[in-house]
Amino acid sequence: MGKHLLEVKNLKKTYPLRGTSNKLFAPKEHMIAVNDMSFYIEEGEIYGLVGESGCGKSTTGRAIVGLNKMDSGEILYNGKDLCKLSDREFRPLRKDLQMVFQDTLSALNPRGRIGDILEETLIIHGMGDAAKRRETVLEILQKVGLSEEHYFRYPHELSGGQVQRLGIAGALIIQPKLIVCDEPVSALDVSIQAQILNMLMDLQKELRISLLFISHDIGVVRYISDRVGVMYLGSMMEEAGTEELFENPLHPYTKALFAAAPDPYIQRREVAALNGEQPVRTEKFAGCAFCTRCPYATEKCRQEEPKLRDVKSGHKVACHLAE
Incomplete structure (x- = not known):
């Protein structure tokens, strides 16, 4: 295992919700965008972060390059906590931490x-x-x-x-030492996507840089990533090496992503259909983030949030029923 270039620990970010109550002086509610997120990126590694739109991927990526201030948690770059730095202290590190946006033209x-x-x-x-x-x-x-x-x-x-x-x-x-790529190919034709991805991989190897590759397309993430983290409603659901994750997915949400992927090279598995849409996760939300849509959810899932834990070497999952 290589050296950790970047380590994210227990990251949390909330946003105030407005107009959620008809009462004039109702207590203010907050939406949880990122909840207790932890992962690391090694030197020279491509780490893929995948999940539905609105799950907190971009919020996490923007926090790493200093564009979002987080409520709590740590972002350690070469041992230095970026969350504790002022804008002036962060400025010299911007040379090492860069970002490619989805809408580059804007x-x-x-x-x-x-x-x-x-x-x-x-x-x-x-x-x-x-x-x-x-x-x-x-x-x-x-x-x-x-x-x-x-x-x-x-x-x-x-x-x-x-x-x-x-x-x-x-x-x-x-x-730079690390580039956060936020949906860099999602708006492009498939043939152009392949060209950009191949170019990124070649440049990453040539320049020995690390990439955090954010996408909702699990097929693209498989193609480019060394390790993959699966996000849902601000929480990490599963994390593993790319081939391990695609050969042996354990979380129902990961399996549902595979079932919905149009990529013919992703192995299809029997999985129950997901019901409904993503809920708004507030501080009142209890249990597993995925319990409202999971076809296998039990009473324990609705009451107790599962922790991300190792089920085998290098493979983590946040699910009470993983075994």
Whole structure:
């Protein structure tokens, strides 16, 4: 086992709910977006985080790069707790922790040329003179499959796949140690998805960086990840090495994700259909996060929240009935 580059411990995040009661002075309720999340990422590893929309994946990823402040818990980067740092103390670490957004185009200056946008990052971090910055930008554009002519283009002149390549270039240009990829291929055609994923994997191996790959597509996660964590309603349901998880899923939610996946390479298993939609998880919510939709839920599941525990080496599950 390698060195832990990043370790998340007991992370929790809530958001206030408004308009949930007709009473004028009703007590304020909070929605639990992330609840007691714990996992780690090793140096040079691709860790996949998968789950339905609204399960807290992006909130967790944004917390790692300092875009979300959490209520409690720890995010340890090389032993330093990021949650306890002020914005000023966090700023030097931004060079090591970068993010690729799902909607990269909205994160770019529409009036700036691509070369200027990428060079601005280098200027902020004080990296190189004008000639060196231009050379660095042209080099990173080539690495992500763009050409020198894109240096002078505007973001709106690029296709969807090219925009995502630009987002990856913007994250790589300052040589980070960890990149959080938040649904980077979900809006792309399948053929373009494969190109972007292959490029990411090649760059990850070449540059020896770590990736937190966030997606709702379990087939994409299987393709790119070394280990996978399955999230539901803010909690980690199951975690294992990629092949172990896909060969031997233990949690009913993981099995339901496999049953719903259109990927022909994912082994189908008999699983009862899920009923209803994801509930809003408030502080009043009791029991297992999945108990309202689980076809196997017992009274214990509705009263006592299961802890994420080892059922075999490297395979964890949060389910009372896993065995």
